[in-house]
Amino acid sequence: MSARGVFVTFEGIEGSGKTTQARRLSARLLTKSVSHIVTREPGGTPLADQLRSILLAPREETVFPETELLLYQAARAQHVRGLLLPALEDGKAVLCDRFYDATFAYQAHARGLEAETVGMLNRFASGDLVPDLTLLFDLPPELGISRASRRGAADRIERESLDFHRAVRNGYLAIYKNDTSRIVLIDASAPEEEVFRKLQETVTERFGW
Numbered sequence: 001m002s003a004r005g006v007f008v009t010f011e012g013i014e015g016s017g018k019t020t021q022a023r024r025l026s027a028r029l030l031t032k033s034v035s036h037i038v039t040r041e042p043g044g045t046p047l048a049d050q051l052r053s054i055l056l057a058p059r060e061e062t063v064f065p066e067t068e069l070l071l072y073q074a075a076r077a078q079h080v081r082g083l084l085l086p087a088l089e090d091g092k093a094v095l096c097d098r099f100y101d102a103t104f105a106y107q108a109h110a111r112g113l114e115a116e117t118v119g120m121l122n123r124f125a126s127g128d129l130v131p132d133l134t135l136l137f138d139l140p141p142e143l144g145i146s147r148a149s150r151r152g153a154a155d156r157i158e159r160e161s162l163d164f165h166r167a168v169r170n171g172y173l174a175i176y177k178n179d180t181s182r183i184v185l186i187d188a189s190a191p192e193e194e195v196f197r198k199l200q201e202t203v204t205e206r207f208g209w
């Protein structure tokens with residue numbers, strides 16, 4: 001039986017470059033024949049992808065924070081059991097674009113839901129799965145939004161105010177301060193190549209990648 005795989009999560013506000021960096025790390029792992037998968041939240045299985053579409057579609061009807069929280073957790077419960085745990089048990093590394101820190105940053109810090117409730121539901125949905133490493137890509141929201149806006153139509157969350165995105169960033173920084181051994185803070189305002197260099201240093205030191 002192979003050893004359990006390594007679980008790495010990529011976090012940050014929108015436009016922080018996590019998806020770009022996850023793709024770059026995946027390309028590097030391919031050259032080193034490290035067996036891995038790249039996935040994202042919400043999403044990663046057919047049902048979780050449907051929940052993602054529901055969550056991100058702009059709509060007239062008010063989506064209450066409680067509803068949003070439960071839908072993110074439903075997608076996570078499916079993703080963890082349907083994709084993440086089987087891959088990790090199979091010895092594969094998992095690179096995951098967002099995981100439960102996003103729920104603390106968005107639903108607790110920015111939407112104002114009780115952190116204790118969010119924490120309890122995070123543990124329930126993730127089945128107590130904890131990332132081995134979390135890379136937090138930090139940059140001013142103004143820069144992140146301007147980068148993300150180059151991509152075209154904004155989704156429901158991207159349409160939130162600048163103050164909302166500031167609250168998300170502050171939420172992430174508060175989470176980082178409480179867990180500096182699992183989370184590595186990376187200055188994402190730097191050029192793409194420089195950001196990747198810092199990421200590479202971190203994963204080489206931790207996992208020999």
Ligand code: Z5A
Nearest residue numbers: 014015016017018019020041072102103106147157191192
């Ligand atoms: N959400 C939530 O509320 N609660 C939860 O529990 C979870 C999620 C799990 C979907 O996430 C939304 O769900 C998200 C949070 C919420 N909404 N928001 N906002 P998502 O990850 O799918 O969507 P996203 O955060 O909006 O990701 P993104 O906009 O795709 O950002 P990114 O992945 O960090 O950036 P990117 O796609 O890699 O790069 C964006 C652009 O910048 C692109 O043109 C790049 O070429 C460019 N780029 C990247 N790096 C650089 C550097 N270093 N310099 C210059 N330009 C760069």
